[in-house]
Amino acid sequence: MKKILTAMALTGLLGAISCSKNDRFPDADKGGTNVNHPLKKGLQTIIDKYTGLGVPALQVVVKNKDGLLIAQGGYVDKDTQMPINGNGTTWIFSITKTYTAALIMKLKERGQVDLNKPIKQYLPENVGTKLKNSGKITVRNLLNHSSGIVNFIELDEYRARQFSDPSHQPTVTEILDMVYNENSEFEPGSTTHYSNTNYLLLGIILEKLTGKSYESLLRTEIIEPLKLEHTYFNLNAAQITALKFPEYYFDPTGNGQLTKGTSWNHALGNASLSWGGIAAWPTDVISFYEALTKGKLIKPVSLSEMQQYQNDQGLGIESYQYLPGSTLQFGHEGDGVGNSTMILYVPDSKALIFINCTVGRQLPGPFLNKIIDLKNELCTYVARGS
DSSP states (O other): OBSSOOGGGOOOOOOOEEOOEEEEETTSTTEEOOTTOTTHHHHHHHHHHHHHTTOOEEEEEEEETTEEEEEEEEEEETTTTEEOOTTSOEEOGGGHHHHHHHHHHHHHHTTSOOTTSBGGGTSOHHHHTTSTTTTTOBHHHHHTTOSOOOOGGGSHHHHHHHHHOTTSOOOHHHHHHHHHTSOOSSOTTSSOOOOHHHHHHHHHHHHHHHSSOHHHHHIIIIITTTTOTTEEOSOOHHHHHHHTOOOOEEOTTSSSOOEEOHHHHHHHHHHTHHHHOOEEOHHHHHHHHHHHHTTSSSOHHHHHHHTOOBTTBOSSOEEEOSSTTSOOEEEEEEEOSSOEEEEEEETTTTEEEEEEESBOOSSSSHHHHHHHHHHHHHHHHHHHTO
16 A cells, blocks of 8 residues: 655646535535635645745645545646636546546446456557467556566657657557567566556557447547546647646756746646546546446446455555545545656545646656655545545
8 A cells, every 4th residue: 555655656647725616516505616625724734835835826625525626726827827616627637547547447338348358468469479479468467567568668769759859758568669669667566566557558459349449439429428527638739728737847957947848748638548548527536436336337246356455456446545544535636747646545435525726646756756745745634634
């Protein structure tokens, strides 16, 4: 379990209280936020602390027995100092993996995939024959990162391309060509190592088994049934402009001096597909996780299977322990070059929290630890309930 986020937990590529009405939360103050939410003051104190420490902006949404709380701090653009909207669109990056895992579990429930079968059985022949250990690695190994397949974002070739020409992201085929020549990191199932390649392959498996694109599956199996009106995938430039994303920042030299990385973050988000390509409003992410935990998306037995952890890794979710002695909390983080996100579910109180900060932690420097610390404080506060 993740007792606390530390610098070693970095795994991904990945103001005022808002009182705006939100009709998709009918049990929270007549369809909107609870302006008297008991966590309001404490949450805002934490947000203000970290924007005061240089985090450009924070979006935080909490839903618990007291209703919905939407909070924010900082600016959508540091230059114009326009306050951020706590419920605006952002890239969620690797939180996408929970959506991908849910799609796989839905296919399992229909008898279309066996999690304990080798992936070579489900991959296109031109992929399965080139991928080392594809006859030994199971679908479950992909889901819980116990495959031993290298994480492509850690490869020198991939990183060189990111820094030399980030506007032209590598295709799935180009990424796989980088991976084919790499040796397995360990025997499948023997341990875990987080790898975006696992969820790239799960996206391919979903498309092969259904004959539909990942985008189509996401829409018909999750977005439309759950009425997620502000969840997006495969955006063009005009759509990105219309959705009014915040500006995104990173620290290129590790000295605490931030540079805009908005275009790079958009390019990376759009290219991350089944391992990190979703953009959404925070409330839509909350709605997705609420449906997941209430049996409205997959069966409770499927969620229980997702919660079978090897080290910290479940099937598309990660375990955390913010309160000693409590039931394990679970969720997922996401990281782009210019923002970092997190969703956490607290089973004991059925509380949910979504966090987005508009600075990335992909590079070493002071913001890496600031982001880890702010997530720890916010999640502990919500898990504790005060």
